[in-house]
Amino acid sequence: MGLIRAVGREAAAKKYDILSAMMAHALAGDPGDQRLVLRLMALITTRYNWQGDELAIGQREIARLWCVDERTVKRDMARLRALGWITVKRQGARGRVSVLGLDLERILLDTRPAWANIGPDYLARMGGDRPEAAAPPDTTVVPFRRPEIAPADGVWGRARAHLAAEDRALFDAWFAGLADGGTENGCLVLIAPSRFHAAYLRTHLLERLRTAVRRADGGIAQVRIEAG
Known part of the structure; x- marks a missing residue:
């Protein structure tokens, strides 16, 4: 968005x-x-x-x-x-x-979940779901259903579920590949699959990660991303 x-x-x-x-x-x-x-x-x-x-x-x-x-x-x-x-x-x-x-x-x-309560004109103006003309179904394509990300044990497990529910496409691209590296002195360590991946997260998505982690556990103040 x-x-x-x-x-x-x-x-x-x-x-x-x-x-x-x-x-x-x-x-x-x-x-x-x-x-x-x-x-x-x-x-x-x-x-x-x-x-x-x-x-x-x-x-x-x-x-x-x-x-x-x-x-x-x-x-x-x-x-x-x-x-x-x-x-x-x-x-x-x-x-x-x-x-x-x-x-x-x-x-x-x-x-965003409450925007629909205001009305469809508001949704369209804010870039939410827009009503579109229904297209005929393509019977030759089998729809792919992504598995639901249920809350798991631990801080990162709960944060993952929150991030997936918030923006599944972004989660699949950047957060799904992160591994839990444990916590150290109130800091959650996450292991990225590559240096590029880690650098991108630090530059563009670190605050979103911090917010999800804080909501999963208010005792975690920081997030550190390392390359695997």
């Missing part, structure tokens, strides 16, 4: 589309998810710089906006970081607040 950037001539419409995706996702979830997404949307609509992808606001200000205490702010911001929805661009120091960013691609990936 291509990343939607809310800049340019259609910036306003893109912002509404992203916020609509978050809204639909929240409404389809439990009260805890709804509250968390609503709080993030409050930060986005009041303090987020779309053009620069920057959110700079202190915990005390967030607590006032959310009508909660600062401990709740720390907990929910940690949850949003663990989801991969927000990232730390510059760590705060000497009285300066941290500058955060939004991972719009991750947000859209996570909210």
